[in-house]
Amino acid sequence: MNFFGRAVLGVTHQKLVRNLITDTRPGRALSRRFVAGETLDEAITAAVDLNAKGASVSLDHLGEHVADRTQAIAARDDYLACLDAIGRHDIDGNISVKLSQLGMGFDDALAAKSLDALARRALDVGTTVSVDMEESAVTGLTIDIYSGAQRAHGNLGLAVQSYLHRTRQDLDTIIPLGGHVRLCKGAYAEPEDVAYQSRAEVDSSFDRLTHLLMSDPDVKPAIASHDADRLEVARRLAAGRSGPYEYQMLYGVRTALQDQMLAAAEPLRVYVPYGVAWYPYLTRRMAERPANVTFFLRAAFRG
Numbered sequence: 001m002n003f004f005g006r007a008v009l010g011v012t013h014q015k016l017v018r019n020l021i022t023d024t025r026p027g028r029a030l031s032r033r034f035v036a037g038e039t040l041d042e043a044i045t046a047a048v049d050l051n052a053k054g055a056s057v058s059l060d061h062l063g064e065h066v067a068d069r070t071q072a073i074a075a076r077d078d079y080l081a082c083l084d085a086i087g088r089h090d091i092d093g094n095i096s097v098k099l100s101q102l103g104m105g106f107d108d109a110l111a112a113k114s115l116d117a118l119a120r121r122a123l124d125v126g127t128t129v130s131v132d133m134e135e136s137a138v139t140g141l142t143i144d145i146y147s148g149a150q151r152a153h154g155n156l157g158l159a160v161q162s163y164l165h166r167t168r169q170d171l172d173t174i175i176p177l178g179g180h181v182r183l184c185k186g187a188y189a190e191p192e193d194v195a196y197q198s199r200a201e202v203d204s205s206f207d208r209l210t211h212l213l214m215s216d217p218d219v220k221p222a223i224a225s226h227d228a229d230r231l232e233v234a235r236r237l238a239a240g241r242s243g244p245y246e247y248q249m250l251y252g253v254r255t256a257l258q259d260q261m262l263a264a265a266e267p268l269r270v271y272v273p274y275g276v277a278w279y280p281y282l283t284r285r286m287a288e289r290p291a292n293v294t295f296f297l298r299a300a301f302r303g
């Protein structure tokens with residue numbers, strides 16, 4: 001992550017700034033560009049619209065680093081309700097989960113048990129569970145918990161981050177498990193001993209990992225990026241690929257490009273976040289792009 005991104009994440013951790021964004025109209029307006037709504041019904045409406053355009057979806061009930069068991073169990077139950085809604089509305093989609101939302105960090109066994117419950121319910125409704133990748137401090141633990149659930153149920157997938165030095169080696173553990181693998185650049189501020197710092201290094205790692213995943217017919221790669229150059233590399237490899245693959249993009253980001261890809265019948269899944277706990281997700285989207293911060297500041301000063 002560059003200097004700008006780190007600065008944004010640093011500033012947005014301040015309580016005053018958080019209140020300025022969560023309690024004001026410009027802040028909530030910015031959140032609505034990237035978040036489908038605060039309720040499951042709103043997320044399902046967005047999913048139905050995206051399915052109608054030809055995109056599959058991954059529903060993310062926002063929340064991370066919950067504080068206690070009660071919150072972790074509530075998060076699991078919200079996801080069970082989300083899976084039931086996917087089944088009831090016949091949505092072409094799955095769920096994306098952060099293990100820290102299910103208790104990883106203070107009760108790893110609970111997080112593993114909840115992931116098991118989600119995988120079982122997903123099997124009942126004929127879908128899958130994607131596990132998001134969080135900060136590097138929990139990469140190993142995330143892979144361990146994911147591996148247990150994937151071995152038991154076989155219907156999960158995991159995100160990996162091209163900015164981490166360790167990812168190439170982690171794929172030697174992850175690929176044989178057979179789940180889908182979402183390749184993204186990585187959205188957290190990480191130190192240089194664990195992560196590439198320059199854009200060029202992160203991009204070139206992304207291309208190498210795209211090559212590795214797209215050349216293996218037994219893995220289902222999901223190339224998760226809005227970066228035209230990265231997508232072009234993936235497209236060239238897709239042309240000669242026999243196995244399944246897809247592209248993934250975030251709700252509200254580069255929507256014109258999403259429409260173009262759907263018009264060209266490219267396989268696209270849109271990650272649809274929803275829920276009241278949207279603040280940390282929004283700060284990462286602001287850190288990725290100066291224009292998102294400018295949008296907020298302009299609206300705030302106008303207001």
Ligand SMILES: Cc1cc2nc3c(=O)[nH]c(=O)nc-3n(C[C@H](O)[C@H](O)[C@H](O)COP(=O)(O)OP(=O)(O)OC[C@H]3O[C@@H](n4cnc5c(N)ncnc54)[C@H](O)[C@@H]3O)c2cc1C
Nearest residue numbers: 132133159184185186187224225226227248249250271285
């Ligand atoms: C489906 C999906 C799932 C993800 N899951 C994870 C995860 O589990 N763990 C994790 O660490 N990260 C995750 N990410 C985030 C990812 O790591 C990057 O931070 C993010 O996608 C931006 O990188 P980029 O590849 O789009 O390239 P960039 O070089 O950042 O962006 C390329 C272009 O896309 C546009 N763009 C990118 N971001 C924004 C934005 N916020 N607002 C407006 N325009 C933008 C801009 O035009 C930019 O020039 C996910 C991303 C996607 C698409």
